[in-house]
Amino acid sequence: MYILNRGGKMDFALTEDQRLIQESVRDFMQSKEVATWIKKAETDKEFPHEFMKRAAGLGYLAMTIDPKYGGAGLGPLDAIVAMEEFAYRSVPFSLNILVQNSLAGHAIATFGTEEQKTKYLPKMAAGELFGCFANTEPDAGSDAKSIITHAKKYADKWVLNGKKRFCTNASEAGIAVVFGRTAARARGAPGTTAFLVEIGSELPGFSLDKKEEKVAQYGSTLCEFSLDDVMVAEDAVLGQVGRGWEVCDKTFRHSRIWIAMQGVGVARRAIDETIAYGSLRKTFGKPIVEHQHVAFELAKARVALESARLLVFKAAWQEAEGDSEFVITASMAKYAAGELAEKASCLCYRYFGGLSISSESISSKLHRDAAIIPVYEGASEIQLAIIAKDMLKK
Template sequence: MATSTLELSGLNFNLTEEHQAVQEAARDFAQTELLPGVIERDNAAKFPAEQVRRMGELGFLGMMVSPDYGGGGMDTVSYVIAMEEISKVDASCSVVMSVNNSLVCWGLEQFGNEEQKQKYLTKLAAGEVIGAFCLSEPEAGSDATSQHTTAIDQGDYYSLNGTKNWITNGGSASTYLVMAQTDVAKKHRGINCLIVEKGQDGFVVGKKEDKMGIRASDTHSLMFTDVKVPKENRIGDDGFGFKFAMSTLNGGRIGIAAQALGIASGAYELALKYAQERQSFGKKIFDHQAIQFKLAEMATKIEAARLLVYKAARLKDEHKDYVQAAAMAKLYASDVAMWATTEAVQVHGGYGYVKEYHVERLMRDAKITQIYEGTSEIQKLVIARELLK
């Protein structure tokens, strides 16, 4: 990655020494501790427990959290730099990192009270435990307002009932942020976010989903039957849950955009290396114009995606409106990830279809970036609405 000054819309993208140090640390971790065994974990759909533990020890699970609560106190730019490097190698690990940083820790720090931060955030930020963000349901994907999970007010606690689908870290988390409908008549204004702990009576983790990509991350359905959630575990005022979810997802999209960027750049780096090693018709395949054009277009689109991701991150750090920038970054970076990984397989030819060359896994991993934390179609809606403001 270039370390020169990059300017876009008046924003200065200059990688500081601290940013470069984060980049080097994340790259070293990915290459030395994630790369060995990444194919085997993907094949077996095995959750990378040891690797996630190490991410916690190295500070990658609470990067943006204040040191007062056990975090690294870093900016969003540092976070997306680390996300890119880790995603180049293992998107299953980077999605654990994304959810814990962008959705769970950030949401708790921004909107939780002091007691909630001391009880939950400190352990999450330190990587002692990991969290899960529970919004999606069998009938509430893109339409997040259609929450059928209910949290009935019982005085000093809520009685939680319902099912959540597609929950990342579903089986490995200890702390769950669960969106539930308390007052149906108020529609989305009647939704609350509740902190639920693993092991509570009536809380059951369903089977792990057998996925096309990010296979090592554990994605589960969660079932709640008369789970008693203390009132003090509600985040914010009554009815704040939907706003909490949307605010948190806006930042989460920057993390997923960085993940998509990493998947794309990882595939490009593998394709470039292979093109300089593989010979055909008496010369390296890089010397064939058809391959040069593919790699040139990959490099250009990836750089454009990186600028969008950095712009969104910097706007967030400067406490400016980043909703549109985050949606644009996720929309474009996820499309580039899907396209670039497909091209990387093509550059590899038959070898690209073989697991040991990694690019087929990156192609499978890329697809989900166009779906989770808001599909590409939802990102276009967000961007269009922002255009009218």
């Protein structure tokens, strides 16, 4: 898709390659095999290893990674076209795809040394190694610079101590991007450093303390872990010492576009399910969707859906073009798509009526899965703050 091509002509069509990506992911996610894995994850609430293995075989675990490291080499626009289709069928499965690609994978691909990229990315692309991104702590969420996990240098080793919280798929990961404080926080200098830590039960000092009992997004795990004198080598530093915030911030800016498209995908599903059910269910002698107030609500949701998707596409296009303004557009997209996901799923829940009280109804599932999207990877309030700050400085 090109928002503006070189000749100055507006073109909102997907390219032929992007249509093929869209169709291939859609076919995969609509398959009976994936439907079985989604159902299994909703029942046992476990990480879908079989799905991820198959996704790896199709090239979906390293979509934007350079082919020299086993990736597919897709551009930002290509990847988010795929992301919408993953999210349409399963929010938690799309989250697993996202964490591997736009968080852990992107951070290593962008800031890693040649040795780090060669060591980790091919295994991540093949589904032999899962990654996670660990910045959030019990007392550091939206204020991401206020982490207290610390790392101290002893000879040629770094020793990490602290606790990380709400880390998606840490229970399955073998490599974690971990942020620790290596200097006091000062104005313009957060004083943090990023480390690549090979986590797991065999790592001395590492403890997986908790897997959250979630009420939604079954099939991805949410974990808390501790680092107690965990020792890593000098070459575990990702990026530069003291510049961890750069790694964290730039990775979140990139991933924000993916989360926004996740919101678009689930919102589109909620609207489609509402129309499908509302076309069959009758009240007062006619289908629900033919009541004007219902039709108007659906029409407003459609406008919001198209608007949010265009913001996501614009942000991805700007990123691909190297336009630094993509950061602001990404915040707009995350805000618009996150809010839409929650509202569209609520609309679906409402118009399914009494069926929504059943945990097995699609309206209930969509409502639960979408509710957290305006919160994670930068809450809506944080996105508004970013947008407002940019407006006021100009």
